[in-house]
Amino acid sequence: NAHQVLDDITVPIFQISSLKSIGINLLENYLRTELNDKTKLKLKLENPLGIAERIFDKYLAIVHERKQILVNDEQILFILHSDVDEYRRQMLDDFKLQLSKIDNIFFRMIDNMEEFLLEYIQISRLIPTLFSSSSSAELKAQFNNRVNKNIEQDITLCISHLCDWIVQRSNRTVHQLNKHLNASSSNSRRQQQVLNETSNDMSSGADVDFSISRQQILNQLQTQSQNILYNQKTVNGAQADELTASIRSTMLGTAAIEVGAVGLGVLAALASFDWTGLLGAGLMGIFGLYLIPMRRLTIKQEMKDRIDKTRVDLTEQLRKHFSHELDNNERKMRELTMPYARFVQDEEEKIQKTIEQIETVRKQIRQLKLDIDISLLQKGKLQ
Template identity: 30%
Template sequence: MSDTPALPPDRILSGREEEMRQRAAGIVEELARTIRQFPAEAEDLDLLRDAAERLGALFLLVIAGEFNSGKSAVVNALLNDTVMPEGVTPTTSAIHILRYGPSTNEVVGIDGIVEHTYPADFLRDVNLVDTPGTNAIIREHEALSQRFVPRADLVLFVTSADRPFTESERQFMTEIRGWGKKIVVVLNKIDLLRNDEEIAEVIEFIRTNSVRLLGLEPQIFPVSARLAREAQTSEAPEERERLWAASRFGALEEFILSTLDEQTRIRLKLLNPLGIADRVGGRYRAIAAERLDLLDRDLQTIERIEQRIAVFESEMRADFTAYLSRIEAIVYRMNERADRFFDRTIRLGRVFDLLDRERIQREFEQEVIADTEQQIDAAVAEMIDWMVERDLRLWQSVTEYIDRRQLDRHQDEVVGESGAQFTYDRQALLGAVARRAGEVVEQFDPGREAQVIAEALRGAVTQTAVAEVGAIGLGAAVIALATTAAMDVTGILAAVTVGGLGLLILPARKRHARELLRRRSVELRERLAEALSDQFDREVRRSTARVRDALSPYATFVRTERDRFQRLAQALEAVDADITELRRVLEG
């Protein structure tokens, strides 16, 4: 059974009213389109759809308040008939909708809503809803009442003079106010108060607390629905007049039947979807803000990790230069010893010694090579250990950053369940990075890592320098090249000397030998530096690439979602601006 009947055919909106109606409908539709991208809760979409549909429905006046506040009595007094049941217990246990009909009738819908028809003229333009008490014992009735409030174009809130503005009433009125509804307060049962001073005191109490707690000053009608019904049923004119005056019901009746004219009803009806849109839009603006705050902190974490990678690369390069200089210095000192060796060995006094190539080679190895091989291997091993340790520290820092982000998981639940897929995806990707970092740290084998790097370094150097040396140590590869170069030089000098030309050309040949060795030394150092640098660069790229590969899906998600929620936040702000502007026009 529909509870949103269309306007009767003779109700035609003016051109301006139709324009305002279309603007309101457009705002609601745009908001619905926007929040679907979160995605939206089905309940919120239903509220917006219902709000748009109700723009073409009759004015909806909702009666709310605690049970035994006299809501049903107020309705009966407005109808001048006993239509709704009254009593001291919660007699209204369901939603009751009163509509115009040529005769009195009552039908219970499949949703438990009771529909009444009654031949009261004001019901031609207004649907009246009587709700269960806000403090009803049966809690589902209260929930039904609260779900119905968003549909109201005007809320008539009934409070009892003997317990005005109770805590449950304040909470319920706050809920109503949150939907942007216009609230009119009916202070019923004023006949329980002793005089006008007490009535005025209660009215002031309600007004003061409404302003203080709700930020609004509602219109307040003090009435006695009981005296009004007694006046309506009294057969004595004087008694009827006295009771009616004492009931003060005339002012409320005038408001409902006359002051609440067509123009006012249309204005309130157009404001109704704006209130709903404001409420729903505000919720999703909060969701977007929470998501953006979370994503901004995620992005900061990613940026910190990127900064940590940049620092890692910078520090690695700076420290590598020191290691490279240390290794080059070892080769340089070996070359200095070689210079001294040639000065002492290649001279006329040792001409016959130069004929003994094996002896010269032994002396060269003892005096020039010495422990150069061990020094180079030790320096390279130390460099490798340093690279392995720094790689581990990089992963440990990533683990620490991600662990701190995982502590923020509770933030995902702050804004409700909208975007549950977002929460799931983010946590899954964050967890994937955490697991990857944890696995690397837990399974990190320094010995194995060092061996991989050492083999790669040795291979790079031997391929660059002396491919024939095979799988030997890095220092041995360097020494092999140096020794080969030195022996070539001594062999040439020996041949020249034996040829009898030593007295004439030995000094020149010695200079030539020194220059040749120095060129070979420079070539050796350059080849060694190039090989080490290339392999070092590959290792640094490998280390950072592994971190970035692990981080990449999470980083892509964060940046993509941040851009998406920024667009959604901007769209929601635009809708909010449209709501504010249209509300200003309607209320101006």
């Protein structure tokens, strides 16, 4: 117990009893032989140094404990930064899937267009196209109903889902960051205060910012997409008109070539009973049969190119906006962890500085003890 109180196992302990005269001789012998003037002077000089050394040893142990806490904080910061990095990587990967949904809408539009052309640019459509006054309007209406069917609504819905996806994934990552920060709040009282401030900022500001930004994202994307879709709608209207003119031109060209072969009246009579186009095709000469598929391929390629251009323009706008939002959200997340990171960095600098100061003082104490021993040794030689 005495060694623990004095914190020095080198101090001799004498168990004495004056009543039973136990240990008195050993103590008396120690006082006469060991505790001489030289030893007394050394003890007198080294006593405050020993006290100071033990105090600094205790402080150094406390500082190392705090340093270990900061090591845990560094691990948490690494997890936080890894979460943000993983958020960006997953968002970039999943965005490709989101874009593929929009691509599929346009691909479906191309399929509808091909089916439409296959059905309407054929021999059986020749007579109605030439002699019906309502055929052009009907053709345009059929084109809009079958090719442009729900395209604008489907794309608007995809964009709305895209905005929800961006906000939900961002909020989920923010909650994950907040969870890691709250888990580390038991390290120290000061750290608790910093983490509470950080958590309050995240819970009160981050979700609100992300939720508010959803409507902003949605409005911006819908405005941009509406502009593109409006242009596409205008182009599609022109395409319907051009398609009508192209079909009429093709059919008129075919009829002009074949009128000398079978006569327009006979052709009209036969075509009226030939809804499949097979019988009419059998009556047509080789030049007429060549014009229709060639014109169909030309119209098909022109319309496919226009649809592809619209798809590329829209996806490019979405990609630019997504990149902007991703960078903005990543910046917000890193800003949320900055108070915690600054706290850890400041504490590391303070602890390192404290360790250096304590080591400097301990080195000076050891040097003073050495100087005392040398001085006493030299004094003993002079005597």
